[in-house]
Amino acid sequence: MSIQLDFRTLSLTLMLFSIVFGLGMFAYAREHAKFSGIKTIGAGYFLIGGGCVLLGLRHFIHDFASVVISNLAIIMGVILIYRGLFRFLGISLRFERWLSPALLVLLAPVLYFYTFHAPDVSMRIQAFSATFAIASFIGACGLLQQPETRSRSVARMLIAMFLTVAAFFIFRVIWSFYDIPPDDFMNAGLLSSLAVLAGEFVVISSSFATIWMASDELQKELSEIARIDPLTGTYNRRAFDEACEIEFSRSLRSGSAFTIIMCDLDHFKKVNDQYGHHIGDQVLRHFxxxxxxxxxxxDVVARFGGEEFVLLLPNNNTEQGRLVAEQLRAKTAATQIALGRDINLAISASFGVAQYCIGDSEWSAVLHRADNALYEAKKQGRNRVVVSASADQSLEADPAPVK
Structure with a gap:
């Protein structure tokens, strides 16, 4: 038994695609509420599907519903699709705000006139196709404003999709001037069937691209979460190691220096023992x-473990690193953390500074010298900065007094 893919059959197919993908968009938006625009895209699919239902019921329902309402619903569906994409990508297109409603306002009377006052299938085809082409151009123009931070490959795919559909409907307008005017829209020929396939192309491409972009955003978010210490909001040890690897490679190529500062809160164990870990966490966040x-x-700030933190300062020499460490030490020593109405907790920290030196075989050598400098700062009485200028130079204590 053969299946004839006529206009009515293709309309049914587009309707099924639109409803299924629309439901999928609403379900995805419900699970991932952080994304804007996905529900709008799903609503666009439902309108296209509803328009196809009305189109397929031609000769069974009133012409106003099967011609005017159906075509307006499809165009409105396309508008909602690109508006949803714009919201998702954070795109603002000024002229779209008035041009999209204007398309619907202009199309409605044209369809009504050439349906009831001067019935003309060719004119209706031309009006609908021109409107669809303009709407597709609006979608492409908006996506050209897409920020560089987002996935450009997906944006290019969507732009190509909208431009391809626009070109097809422009060709359909031109072809209708030379084609024999059809007596019945349901038998309007190959181009009308291809127009339905173009609608399927819009639905499938836009839904695929939206999920692709959402997945990219979720992957970036998970990757960032894996690099962040949840308590302090600084980078974790893994992210710090990666940053040091990159900076060490750059220093090997260019010969530029970088500095690592290791720091540790003084007497932090006493804070936990006396006030509890919740106060200790508060102190860590303040620091x-x-x-x-x-x-x-x-610069890179990371929690190295416990109350110990580490900083990577690219393009900084020992003296610059020492000045930064001293500023941090002074600011920490001047900090008072309110624990209650009349209780303020004073904190201090010790700092060890080390610079990358030509001849270091790996960046961990710099970290090791900074760690030794920090140990020396603790040994000398805490609340001070100690500098390890190079692998073979002795440690230098900052003259700042202990407080």
Missing amino acids: ADILKDRVRQH
């Missing part, structure tokens, strides 16, 4: 905020 607020944007 982490001090470190993050006093460094450059491209």
Whole structure:
């Protein structure tokens, strides 16, 4: 038994695609509420599916529903698709706000006129196709404004999709001027069947691209979470190691210096023992905020373990690293953490500074010298900065007094 893929059959197929993908979008949006625009895209699919249902019921329902409402629903569905994509990608297109509604306002009377006052299938085809082409161009123009931080490959795919569909409907408009006017839209020929396939192409491509972009965002978020210490918001040891590997490779190529600072809160165990771990966590967060607020944007601050933190300062020599460490030490020593109405907790920290030296076989050698400098700072009385200038130089204590 052979199946004839006529216009009505293709419309049924597009309707099924639209409903299934629309339900999928709503379910995905429910599970991932952080993404904007996905529900809007799903609503667009439902409108396209509803329009196809009305189209397929031609000759069974009133022409106003099967012609005017159905075509308007399909165009509105396309508008909601690209509006959802714009919201998802954070795109704002000023002219789209008035042009999209204008398309619907202009199309409605044209369809009504050439359906009831001067019935003309060719004119309706031309009006619908021109409107669909303009809507597709709007979608492509908006996606051209897509931020560089997002996946460009997906954006290019969507732009190509919209431009391809727009080109097809422009060709359909031109072809209708030379083609024999059909007596019945349901038998309007190959191009009308291909128009339904173009609708399926829009639904499938946009849904695939949306899920692709959402998956990329989730993957980036998970990757970032895996690199962040949940208590302090600084990087963790794994992220710090990766940053040091990159900076060490760059220093080997260019000969530029970098500095590592290791720091440790003084007498932190006493804080936990006397006030409890919840106060200890509060102290760690305060100290982490001090470190993050006093460094450059491209510097790396990481929690090394327990109350110990480490900083990577690219393009910094020993003296620059010492000045940074001293600023951090002074700021920490001046910090008072309110524990109650009349209780303030004073904290301090010790710092060890070391610079990358030509001849270091690996970045961990710098970290080892910074660790030794930190140990010396603790040994000398805490709340001070000690510098290890090179692998063969002795440790130098900062003259700042112990407080």
